[in-house]
Amino acid sequence: MRIALAALAALALTASPAMAQQNIIAPAPEIPAGITVESVMVPGASLAGNLEGNATAREAIVVLPPSYGKEPERRYPVVYYLHGFAIDGRNFYNFMRIPEAVNNNAGRGAEFIVVVPDSLTRLGGSMYSSSVTTGDFQAFIASDLVAYIDSHYRTIAMREGRGLAGHSMGGYGTWSIAMRHPGVFAAIWAQSACCVSPRRETVESATTLAAIPLADGIKADFGTRAALASMVAWSPNPQNAPYFADFPIKDGALDETVLAKWANNSPLAMVASHVTALKGYAAIGADVGDKDFLLADDTAIHEELTRFGIAHDWAVYDGDHVNRIGRRFDEVVLPFMARHLDKGQ
């Protein structure tokens, strides 16, 4: 809770001026001359029938590089960029100043299409997991979105031309989708990934959580919503309204069955049984700020990858959970993708 609140404070401060209710708002970025930005609504067959009533058609912001309009035969690599918790795709795009990053990288000789999909849900974020309650956001990203972009833009429509990256919850999604949907993306980068270790609760925290009426849960603070959103993503239960999920407490004691389901969604726990998938990537990268509350967690997955001989770039930089991520997307993540994705020329 403490750390989650710190994250909110950090992100809210940086992303100010305004915070509408509990989701973060950032002003629209400048769009450099030559960069084209489009907004498309992607139909999400994988999200159909979700029990939270989350929208199944999702906005994706598509940032096209300078030569896209001038070279009608050219195909481009695509970097899919996943946003964090308590923010939607558009405001993440705003905050990260993606058009500037795409323009800067074009200036360095690497042109990409960058796609920022939206996965905001009733409780603040999908966790990019497969849940009958929130929707199958794993398949939405790895199948529905990729198929839509490949059929509507001049992409290099194969694994070698696709990268996946994300920040915080999006870094978590990057790990999880990379392990469970191998073969779609060639290179991945997780920035300040959250939720790497298994999420636990105490009897006290779980009791408190389970007592929150849905109407209050939807409006709760960052930390409370993060706990609730994790629950609906990882221990969904269509028969347990109104959250349609199981709290990790039963008869006054922790429910280890529920906690096992949460552990099953921990990237740290998943690595050992997904080595084949991870070794199939052309390149893997991860980074975290030295003042980020997730430093220990992200270091743990770096060490687990090392233990299994999975090659990866790893950096701890001067920064916190938020203050350098936009710049690092521009100066580290996209150049990494430039080195490892098929550039089509």
Add this chain to the structure above:
Amino acid sequence: MTRSLAALGAVCVSLLAFAAPAQAQEKARLNWVTFHSKAMEGNLEGNPADRGAYVVTPPGYDENPDKRYPVVYFLHGFFATPQMYQDMMKFEEAVDGAAAAGNDVILVMPDGFSKYRGGFYSNSVTTGNYEGFVGEDLVAWIDANYRTIAKPASRGLAGHSMGGYGTWRIAMKYPGTFSSIYAMSSCCLTPQPPSAEAMKQVEAMSADELANAGFAQLAPIATLSVWSPDPTNPPNYWYTGLKEDGTVDPLVEARFAANAPAAMLGQYVPALKSLEAIQIDIGDKDFLMQGNLAFKAELDRFGIAYGWEVYEGDHGNRIKDRIRSHVLPFFAIHLDRE
């Protein structure tokens, strides 16, 4: 549709049999084949990447060179070699029985054995990538070397005990490969990491003691190499997580959770819902009843349709009969024929 196609297939078989009565291959044939599994390369226990499998072809397979058949993949249990299963189950007789009922089928049982007597059809750098071996390499090799109907609608997956576990796991992780599954007396459905006490005993065991351990003692050890591997920790390359203060690193428990079908199911609902049919059975005296009931509750929670039968029996005493009376008839109904 499936049934009428099956009937049509049966008619074709009898016509062809009349055409070539002299050379009729009257009985199913048991073949032991070996092939190279890329998925199994480089495992640290030295389990062979050249894997064996029994392949049973139905009566008339040779006489009907244009005919293609559905395939049932059967996964054997822990502590046993495929040969021990074959000796117990007599698969060629089961395939003969199915053929006599008009249900020609190819039956394949791959070798899931390992240094510690079972790879649990999982993916571990220590034991090897058995799930890839079965879910990808084996299916591709069988399709390339036998006259199969090489489509998911004509592939079934079944298994007993550790093989029932493998059936669930592979059905979740390789959607679109098999269209119906039958899990018999499945083990390991809920997470059961070894206790700190058990970890201490494991760490104290010599190579000889490990090699001679019995079923009950070896099962948790084998699951450790399968679900908590550690390539930096020779000679056994597993991670017990035992710390100096006598507690176990919670990562080990989490790794076991990440391999337990009851914990995994919520993430794989679309894969299971995409199956045409699921059947589960277990003996009323089976020690694995609790785990199967817990898993059944998970299936119910998500509205996944399945058949469920509790029969009079224990973990092993009815398996041979039920392969004949239930498993192959189930696939006769659900697998598409030509």
